[in-house]
Amino acid sequence: MSEILARLEGVSRTYKKGKESVAVLNELDLEIPQGDFLAIMGPSGSGKTTLLNLLGGLDKPTSGKVIVGDDELSSMSNSQLSSWRSSHVGFIFQFYNLLPVLNAHRNVELPLLLTDFSSKERAERASIALDIVGLAERAKHYPRELSGGQEQRVAIARAIVSDPSLLLCDEPTGDLDRDTADEILRLLQVLNRDHGKTIIMVTHDAQAAEYAKRTLHCDKGTLEAKEAA
Amino acid sequence: MRGPKQIFAVTWLNLRNLPQRIGSSVVAVIGVAAVVLVFAAVLSMAKGFERTMISAGSDDTAIIMRSGSTSELNSGLSNEQALIIAESPGVLKDGDAPVMSAELYVVVDVKKKSTGTDANVPFRGVQSGAFDVRKNVSLADGRMFEPGKNEFIVGRSAQQEFAGLETGSTIRFGQTEWSVVGSFEAGGSVSESELWTDVRVLQGAYRRGNGFQSVRVKLQSEASLSELEAALEADPRINPDVMSEKEYYSGQAAPISQFIKLVGYPLTILMAIGAVFGALNSMYSSVSVRGKEIATLRALGFGPLSILVSTMIESTILALVGGLLGGAIAYLAFNGFQVSTLNGATFSQVVFDFAVTPDLLIDGLKAALIIGAFGGLFPAIRAARLPVAQALREL
Numbered sequence: 001m002s003e004i005l006a007r008l009e010g011v012s013r014t015y016k017k018g019k020e021s022v023a024v025l026n027e028l029d030l031e032i033p034q035g036d037f038l039a040i041m042g043p044s045g046s047g048k049t050t051l052l053n054l055l056g057g058l059d060k061p062t063s064g065k066v067i068v069g070d071d072e073l074s075s076m077s078n079s080q081l082s083s084w085r086s087s088h089v090g091f092i093f094q095f096y097n098l099l100p101v102l103n104a105h106r107n108v109e110l111p112l113l114l115t116d117f118s119s120k121e122r123a124e125r126a127s128i129a130l131d132i133v134g135l136a137e138r139a140k141h142y143p144r145e146l147s148g149g150q151e152q153r154v155a156i157a158r159a160i161v162s163d164p165s166l167l168l169c170d171e172p173t174g175d176l177d178r179d180t181a182d183e184i185l186r187l188l189q190v191l192n193r194d195h196g197k198t199i200i201m202v203t204h205d206a207q208a209a210e211y212a213k214r215t216l217h218c219d220k221g222t223l224e225a226k227e228a229a
Numbered sequence: 230m231r232g233p234k235q236i237f238a239v240t241w242l243n244l245r246n247l248p249q250r251i252g253s254s255v256v257a258v259i260g261v262a263a264v265v266l267v268f269a270a271v272l273s274m275a276k277g278f279e280r281t282m283i284s285a286g287s288d289d290t291a292i293i294m295r296s297g298s299t300s301e302l303n304s305g306l307s308n309e310q311a312l313i314i315a316e317s318p319g320v321l322k323d324g325d326a327p328v329m330s331a332e333l334y335v336v337v338d339v340k341k342k343s344t345g346t347d348a349n350v351p352f353r354g355v356q357s358g359a360f361d362v363r364k365n366v367s368l369a370d371g372r373m374f375e376p377g378k379n380e381f382i383v384g385r386s387a388q389q390e391f392a393g394l395e396t397g398s399t400i401r402f403g404q405t406e407w408s409v410v411g412s413f414e415a416g417g418s419v420s421e422s423e424l425w426t427d428v429r430v431l432q433g434a435y436r437r438g439n440g441f442q443s444v445r446v447k448l449q450s451e452a453s454l455s456e457l458e459a460a461l462e463a464d465p466r467i468n469p470d471v472m473s474e475k476e477y478y479s480g481q482a483a484p485i486s487q488f489i490k491l492v493g494y495p496l497t498i499l500m501a502i503g504a505v506f507g508a509l510n511s512m513y514s515s516v517s518v519r520g521k522e523i524a525t526l527r528a529l530g531f532g533p534l535s536i537l538v539s540t541m542i543e544s545t546i547l548a549l550v551g552g553l554l555g556g557a558i559a560y561l562a563f564n565g566f567q568v569s570t571l572n573g574a575t576f577s578q579v580v581f582d583f584a585v586t587p588d589l590l591i592d593g594l595k596a597a598l599i600i601g602a603f604g605g606l607f608p609a610i611r612a613a614r615l616p617v618a619q620a621l622r623e624l
Contacts, residue, residue, distance in 0.1 A: 056528070058618040082533065086531075093525075093621070099242060101242065101246055110529060114234075114530045
């Protein structure tokens with residue numbers, strides 16, 4: 001049995017909507033082994049993204065514990081979480097979230113500004129990351145000069161440049177055509193298989209989920225999760 | 230090192246993004262520029278007036294008037310008293326002759342070139358020592374008036390501001406026709422607003438007998454003022470007010486410069502409040518437009534402090550640009566702009582230049598920075614406290 005990288009213990013998350021409280025996650029327990037490639041499926045509002053945000057330290061549970069590695073995220077301050085995110089987790093968003101004023105190389109280099117690497121080291125690491133995603137020759141291109149698939153590859157390079165153990169992908173192929181989506185998913189498989197990254201991917205797309213090692217279903221936000229058949 | 234690097238990186242990104250929100254940024258810059266422009270323009274009047282008045286005065290020249298006089302206009306000294314003053318201790322001598330000028334001060338009507346309306350212009354009768362007791366006074370063109378003749382020389386500022394005072398022209402004051410025989414410079418001081426003639430001629434023309442209104446003496450040193458004052462106060466034949474020329478003109482400058490400041494500062498504060506709202510609007514818009522970027526940066530691990538500080542820096546930079554723009558416009562449009570105003574102490578016109586001085590510009594920039602800091606603070610707090618998960622979901 002692989003070592004557990006992330007663990008949710010009795011995690012609940014409730015949002016206030018006016019005077020009403022809406023429970024999105026309720027007493028959720030989950031263990032994610034190191035090296036897992038987990039797909040989380042479910043309809044809108046079922047709590048998939050909330051789960052991802054909790055694992056990435058972007059949100060805090062109303063109750064329960066979120067533990068990633070040796071760190072209990074639920075007890076960290078916002079500043080501590082910022083610092084933790086910079087070295088432990090890489091995010092891949094549906095709409096890439098690249099900064100339009102920076103070229104691909106600079107976008108990838110951005111997380112390294114939060115490290116103590118010299119500018120030369122930063123440049124080298126950004127080049128390696130772009131090489132891994134197959135976009136070394138597009139380093140000087142700005143996001144507006146790239147296709148959707150290329151933008152997502154740059155975003156993946158940005159997510160791995162700090163060498164985090166955990167990659168969190170929120171609908172990474174939601175804005176791409178089938179062929180491009182398959183390319184991105186194959187790239188994620190390579191990162192999981194060859195580079196040892198633990199990947200948690202939220203998706204609506206059953207075909208995308210097939211690239212994962214296992215799939216969990218969230219059911220209408222009722223906080224139930226079960227192994228896919 | 231990570232903190233400053235983060236702040237620098239986020240600030241650089243903010244500034245790179247400026248073209249995307251050029252409209253609101255320009256509004257903020259113009260708002261701050263207007264504040265600094267008005268601040269510098271209004272207070273440059275006070276500065277210019279002070280400079281004109283105070284630059285005329287010297288610490289080693291004493292002016293002696295009758296006790297209780299508020300200005301030369303309501304002073305009076307006899308010929309005998311002028312001689313006593315000239316022989317008093319502390320007065321500088323050139324050989325055996327004291328360096329002094331006993332003077333008479335009357336006001337004549339001359340039309341302003343700009344409006345064609347009559348204005349009170351000081352007409353000063355002076356003695357031959359007038360150039361020696363004042364600093365930086367020299368003949369600019371023409372020649373010196375000849376004693377005993379109805380001739381005068383005119384200060385350069387008065388010549389520029391008032392009609393009919395060109396060198397070589399003649400002008401009538403009352404029943405007397407006068408020839409303008411030359412002009413003089415006095416370093417832009419209040420003396421340049423005056424007309425100078427032989428004091429004996431002026432006494433005759435205005436039926437003032439052989440009396441004077443003031444006596445200026447060059448002192449042996451600045452410290453000689455108290456010696457002269459003590460000697461004159463001890464003399465029962467004379468009841469004088471003795472002060473340095475600088476002190477005399479400073480006293481005259483104070484009411485007008487204080488009035489201008491009384492108008493200028495509240496006006497600046499009111500406009501600054503408006504500019505703060507302009508900056509707030511710009512920065513809230515900036516935070517709103519950059520919501521996706523801020524949320525992404527926060528997700529990548531950039532801390533809330535770097536977002537806060539960088540937003541403040543952006544606001545301050547915009548304000549600084551506005552301040553520099555306003556200061557530059559104020560300098561180009563107003564520095565050296567010549568006007569005249571009534572000096573309440575002498576009921577006569579003083580011609581002076583607006584002076585947009587370096588310290589005024591620095592004060593303007595300080596005001597701009599304060600506006601920028603206030604304008605950026607609340608948007609910066611909003612940016613730093615942006616709930617990342619929620620912001621990412623809304624994008």
